[in-house]
Amino acid sequence: MILLAWRNLWRAPGRSLTTAGVVALATFVGLLTFTLFWALLNGIFETSTAKTGHLVVRVRGYAEKEALADRLFPARVADRVRRTLPGAEVEGVLGYPVLVAGEGRALAALLLGIEPGKRNDRELIKRHLVGGAGLEEGGAVLGRTLARRLKLAPGAAAYLFAPGSLGQGSGFLPVTGLVALPEARMEQNFVATDLATAQNLVAPGMLERVEVTLPGIRRFANRKLIEKARAVLAAALGPDYEVLRWDQAYPGMATLLSVSQRWLYLFVGLFFLLAGLMVLNALYLSFYERIRELGVIAALGATPAQLMRLVFLEATLIALLGIAVGTALGLFTAGWMSHGFPMIAAEEYAQFGIPKTLYGELHPGDVAATLAFALLTTWLAVLWPAYLAGRLEPVVAMRHAGA
Amino acid sequence: MALVRTRNLTKIYRGDGVLTPALTGVNLTIEAGEFTAIAGPSGSGKSTLLHLLGGLDLPTEGEVWLEGTRVDRLSRTARARLRLAKVGFVFQAYNLIPVLTALENAALVLELRGVPRRERETRARAALRAMGIEALADRRPNQLSGGQQQRVAVARALAAEPKIVLADEPTANLDSKNGLALIELMHRLNREAGVTFLFSTHDPRLLAHARRVIHLEDGRIVGEERRE
Ligand SMILES: Nc1ncnc2c1ncn2[C@@H]1O[C@H](COP(=O)(O)OP(=O)(O)O)[C@@H](O)[C@H]1O
Numbered sequence: 001m002i003l004l005a006w007r008n009l010w011r012a013p014g015r016s017l018t019t020a021g022v023v024a025l026a027t028f029v030g031l032l033t034f035t036l037f038w039a040l041l042n043g044i045f046e047t048s049t050a051k052t053g054h055l056v057v058r059v060r061g062y063a064e065k066e067a068l069a070d071r072l073f074p075a076r077v078a079d080r081v082r083r084t085l086p087g088a089e090v091e092g093v094l095g096y097p098v099l100v101a102g103e104g105r106a107l108a109a110l111l112l113g114i115e116p117g118k119r120n121d122r123e124l125i126k127r128h129l130v131g132g133a134g135l136e137e138g139g140a141v142l143g144r145t146l147a148r149r150l151k152l153a154p155g156a157a158a159y160l161f162a163p164g165s166l167g168q169g170s171g172f173l174p175v176t177g178l179v180a181l182p183e184a185r186m187e188q189n190f191v192a193t194d195l196a197t198a199q200n201l202v203a204p205g206m207l208e209r210v211e212v213t214l215p216g217i218r219r220f221a222n223r224k225l226i227e228k229a230r231a232v233l234a235a236a237l238g239p240d241y242e243v244l245r246w247d248q249a250y251p252g253m254a255t256l257l258s259v260s261q262r263w264l265y266l267f268v269g270l271f272f273l274l275a276g277l278m279v280l281n282a283l284y285l286s287f288y289e290r291i292r293e294l295g296v297i298a299a300l301g302a303t304p305a306q307l308m309r310l311v312f313l314e315a316t317l318i319a320l321l322g323i324a325v326g327t328a329l330g331l332f333t334a335g336w337m338s339h340g341f342p343m344i345a346a347e348e349y350a351q352f353g354i355p356k357t358l359y360g361e362l363h364p365g366d367v368a369a370t371l372a373f374a375l376l377t378t379w380l381a382v383l384w385p386a387y388l389a390g391r392l393e394p395v396v397a398m399r400h401a402g403a
Numbered sequence: 404m405a406l407v408r409t410r411n412l413t414k415i416y417r418g419d420g421v422l423t424p425a426l427t428g429v430n431l432t433i434e435a436g437e438f439t440a441i442a443g444p445s446g447s448g449k450s451t452l453l454h455l456l457g458g459l460d461l462p463t464e465g466e467v468w469l470e471g472t473r474v475d476r477l478s479r480t481a482r483a484r485l486r487l488a489k490v491g492f493v494f495q496a497y498n499l500i501p502v503l504t505a506l507e508n509a510a511l512v513l514e515l516r517g518v519p520r521r522e523r524e525t526r527a528r529a530a531l532r533a534m535g536i537e538a539l540a541d542r543r544p545n546q547l548s549g550g551q552q553q554r555v556a557v558a559r560a561l562a563a564e565p566k567i568v569l570a571d572e573p574t575a576n577l578d579s580k581n582g583l584a585l586i587e588l589m590h591r592l593n594r595e596a597g598v599t600f601l602f603s604t605h606d607p608r609l610l611a612h613a614r615r616v617i618h619l620e621d622g623r624i625v626g627e628e629r630r631e
């Protein structure tokens with residue numbers, strides 16, 4: 001039976017190969033789609049955590065605190081974080097709403113006190129700097145839009161006023177840099193200075209949050225490690241503080257990722273449906289051509305079950321061949337992409353937070369899902385001809401003109 | 404007990420609202436070891452009769468018995484099993500499987516029965532030898548002449564050692580020399596190996612070989628001759 005099915009494959013090698021090719025292509029594209037998806041996810045993960053860090057420590061109930069001062073906590077908490085998570089990059093940040101005044105005009109902004117040379121400096125300021133020297137002690141870096149509205153150029157002095165302050169409350173800071181940020185709203189109210197200057201102005205020795213970047217985490221799949229570190233840190237800091245993962249602190253990003261994952265499954269599913277219809281077409285054709293021959297085999301004494309098995313076997317051979325080739329190609333490509341590959345049209349995508357180099361990734365579950373999809377669609381495609389083969393009347397079939 | 408027996412066998416084809424009576428009230432008995440021809444003009448019901456005897460199709464009325472089994476009462480699968488076990492078929496159009504070699508074609512029925520490869524090849528080869536075409540064992544049907552193909556088809560039926568071989572106009576597509584040679588071969592197998600043959604033909608020259616001839620006309624048996 002296997003011999004007969006195998007020989008039949010070679011009867012119209014062109015069509016068999018095309019059918020196997022469709023299955024191979026579907027499998028390959030399925031695997032490639034998963035790999036690319038993870039690469040994009042890793043890219044988005046990498047750029048967004050580069051900006052936010054992996055964990056954020058804040059006062060518990062941060063959002064409900066009415067008085068701004070209640071959102072602040074002593075800077076030694078950052079030391080406790082350092083001791084709890086050795087090897088992590090820990091940065092104390094003091095965020096606080098202020099009024100910034102320039103030439104005859106004052107606008108509300110969000111003051112960010114950050115440590116020079118640390119992550120926020122590197123990722124927020126150096127990366128987006130469009131004028132001036134950057135973050136300097138006692139100076140202010142302004143969002144480009146904010147600076148334009150206040151008619152403040154590098155070298156000019158900005159007047160900052162922090163309402164409800166526990167420190168000096170106000171002061172002149174020379175503008176030492178301008179940044180163009182990806183989000184317009186952020187650019188309109190961005191003003192940064194070094195942590196010490198901000199503390200002087202707002203609250204000496206206090207922080208508003210601590211941002212933690214864990215070492216060696218580059219991939220979205222590492223989020224279990226992040227959760228582990230979060231739990232450890234939350235236990236060490238006690239009930240007065242809340243420790244959030246980046247996706248909890250910025251839920252919009254997490255939602256985007258889970259929605260795109262659903263689209264991905266839909267896309268892969270539709271692709272396999274299409275491939276399944278093409279395979280069905282090819283298999284039905286080769287069945288139709290051989291109705292007469294199947295009738296002879298039936299007349300000789302093959303049971304309906306045997307006929308179905310013959311047709312089924314043939315399709316399965318084609319499918320397995322296609323799946324094997326597609327999987328080999330897919331795994332090979334995924335292996336290549338896991339070492340990093342350049343993003344197509346990197347410049348255009350940079351604004352969505354996708355880096356220039358992406359790292360592909362393929363999870364065993366994705367491979368299993370793709371293979372299951374491929375086998376399932378081919379088997380569904382073969383059920384129809386197999387069903388027809390089982391219902392052939394030998395006398396009628398033998399009179400069939402065939403192709 | 405008769406090998407094959409029919410009682411009041413009737414077949415009416417119905418298609419597109421038209422009723423075509425193909426067989427009417429046929430009573431027939433075939434004993435093991437016979438070499439019998441069914442003679443009749445085209446459209447007289449020869450193919451229909453052979454199909455009903457072999458359980459390929461079901462009668463409209465009447466009974467078909469094969470070795471004590473009521474064939475027309477069996478399910479589709481049970482009829483297939485019965486054919487596989489007891490009936491050999493030879494068709495007018497050879498009907499070999501084009502992707503298989505002569506040897507593989509001859510072994511096909513045995514393969515359907517689940518006979519192990521080595522054994523079925525030995526038996527298929529023996530059947531090809533009996534048909535005088537062992538040397539062509541590795542050829543595909545399209546590399547064989549019509550006469551050779553029909554010998555492979557007979558070998559396919561013989562290899563499974565059926566109780567009866569039903570051959571529907573096996574020589575109709577052959578020239579008279581090859582047709583005669585085929586019938587002579589079949590006759591020899593009947594005499595020497597005891598294979599029961601029932602074949603149909605409308606060629607009077609072949610009837611000379613048959614030991615019993617049943618004449619069919621318009622779906623009825625109109626006469627019968629026996630000779631020794
Ligand atoms: N499937 C069918 N549908 C309708 N009529 C048929 C069918 N098969 C055979 N017949 C008719 O039954 C009659 C007997 O046919 P058949 O058994 O093939 O005769 P023979 O084999 O002697 O030529 C003919 O009139 C033929 O047209």
Ligand SMILES: [Mg+2]
Pocket residue numbers: 449450451571572
């Ligand atoms: Mg006929």
